[in-house]
Amino acid sequence: MxxxxxxxxxxxxxxxxxxxxxxxxxxxxxxxxxxxxxxxxxxxxxxxxxxxxxxxxxxxxxxxxxxxxxxxxxxxxxxxxxxxxxxxxxxxxxxxxxxxxxxxxxxxxxxxxxxxxxxxxxxxxxxxxxxxxxxxxxxxxxxxxxxxxxxxxxxxxxxxxxxxxxxxxxxxxxxxxxxxxxxxxxxxxxxxxxxxxxxxxxxxxxxxxxxxxxxxxxxxxxxxxxxxxxxxxxxxxxxxxxxxxxxxxxxxxxxxxxxxxxxxxxxxxxxGTTNGGRIKTVSDSDVSVSDVTYRGFTGTCEGNVAVKFECSSAGCPNIILDRINIDSNQGKNLSTVCHNAHGTATNTIPVVPCLQQNVL
Missing domain, CATH: 2.160.20.10 (Single-stranded right-handed beta-helix, Pectin lyase-like)
Structure with missing residues (x-):
């Protein structure tokens, strides 16, 4: 996919x-x-x-x-x-x-x-x-x-x-x-x-x-x-x-x-949306998600979680984040959810720990 x-x-x-x-x-x-x-x-x-x-x-x-x-x-x-x-x-x-x-x-x-x-x-x-x-x-x-x-x-x-x-x-x-x-x-x-x-x-x-x-x-x-x-x-x-x-x-x-x-x-x-771009799956094992790129994604977040990757045990390979900058509109420290995702994050704020971090 x-x-x-x-x-x-x-x-x-x-x-x-x-x-x-x-x-x-x-x-x-x-x-x-x-x-x-x-x-x-x-x-x-x-x-x-x-x-x-x-x-x-x-x-x-x-x-x-x-x-x-x-x-x-x-x-x-x-x-x-x-x-x-x-x-x-x-x-x-x-x-x-x-x-x-x-x-x-x-x-x-x-x-x-x-x-x-x-x-x-x-x-x-x-x-x-x-x-x-x-x-x-x-x-x-x-x-x-x-x-x-x-x-x-x-x-x-x-x-x-x-x-x-x-x-x-x-x-x-x-x-x-x-x-x-x-x-x-x-x-x-x-x-x-x-x-x-x-x-x-x-x-x-x-x-x-x-x-x-x-x-x-x-x-x-x-x-x-x-x-x-x-x-x-x-x-x-x-x-x-x-x-x-x-x-x-x-x-x-x-x-x-x-x-x-x-x-x-x-x-x-x-x-004023509850999400920006998202991929939703119901089955924990039968649906795989791969080769997804988010590029030039900037804005503000009202909640605490700015980025969420919650993949099944099969993982989500080849996820690319490039030039991502998301701040809190309420001055909060934003967090990420990062489970079984694999790929790279370049110039990305906040840090997504399960992806390899690159700074150019």
Whole structure:
């Protein structure tokens, strides 16, 4: 397993005229959900209008654009954009897709499911996106641990591009990526409070060649969680916090042979997070961690422990710390936890005793 981490830390309504509008013509491959009966008033159920618009655009040929217009709020109980489609589709997401409260939820595990699509692009205007009404879920009895849904889920997509959208207050994970090859997420704003449980910003699993860049993620859990079966994952210029940081794992939680490699985290800022960059494993013996580099990692720590390597008896070989400088923001003497890690630490403060110390 090869993992390179490089951080910089700074601390049932249907329009009565729907039957006459379903067969409206399109102009230059443009499909507007308003033309299929959507009201966009934030109160009427626009689920069927979205379904009908998608059915039409998916059957089209050539380049086609689905318009979700600005200045509108579209209440839906479930959105399912599924392929394969004949058209090469662009979604202009400038309005707001609004989830119902918990008692009216009908979307199952995800509010918006996008699957089996190649070369899909989604563009917003910075305010368009999805709003999850998560507060109606977060404090339910028992935490609704196995019931709380996510907002935006991509499954079996290839060469995906998503830019400039906002996702707020998800009941659970905000964006999940599963079994996808090639995706760029850029200028994504994710915003949920620190008290929101299990609201990962991004959950990535069984996917490769995924880039998340130039994004701001506030959540009650990991800003980005990179799970088993993920390779060549790149997080660049992410501002994370509140949240739990950027995490690999938990590995071994579901299957003993979880594999993750070629993860690169660069030029990221963490503010008020419980962790910076971490690797989580559940199995004490079946999951090995090796070839991990932390370089140019600077910042302050509120607690007593600045660096923690707690490896199994198999050890964690080839751990490299280079130019690490972590101070206490409360004037404390910081400590490290160092168990069965092996490698080198160059110009690293505080000292990590189980690694060979180099000063250049």
């Amino acid at each position: 090869q993992l390179l981490i490089n951080f910089v830390i700074i601390l049932g309504f249907i329009s009565p005229c729907l039957s006459t509008r379903l067969n409206v013509g399109t102009k230059d491959g443009i499909y507007n959900v308003m033309d299929y009966g959507a009201r966009g008033d934030g109160k009427s159920d626009d689920t069927q209008a979205f379904a009908t618009a998608w059915s039409n655009i998916c059957k089209a040929r050539g380049k086609s654009t689905l318009i979700i217009p600005a200045g509108k709020s579209f209440l839906v109980t479930k959105v399912h954009f599924s392929g394969p489609c004949n058209a090469k589709i662009h979604i202009q997401l400038e309005g707001k897709i609004v989830a119902p409260p918990k008692e009216a939820w009908k979307g199952g595990e995800k509010l918006i499911l996008i699957e089996n699509l190649d070369e899909l692009t989604i563009d917003g205007n910075g305010e368009g996106g999805a709003y999850g009404d998560g507060s109606t879920w977060w404090n339910c009895p028992g935490g609704c641990e196995h019931e709380r849904p996510g907002i935006l889920h991509f499954h079996s997509c290839k060469d995906l591009s998503v830019r400039n959208i906002k996702i707020t207050n998800s009941p659970r994970s905000h964006v999940s990526v599963n079994n996808c090859i090639g995706a760029i997420f850029s200028q994504i704003s994710i915003d949920s409070p620190a008290i929101s449980p299990n609201t990962d910003g991004f959950d990535i699993s069984f996917s490769k060649n995924i880039l998340v860049e130039d994004s701001n993620i506030k959540s009650g859990d990991d800003c980005i969680a990179i799970n088993g079966g993920s390779f060549f994952i790149n997080a660049t210029r992410i501002t994370c916090g509140p949240g739990h940081g950027i995490s690999v794992g938990s590995l071994g939680k579901v299957r003993d042979n979880d594999q993750v490699s070629d993860v690169y985290v660069r030029n990221c800022t963490f503010i």
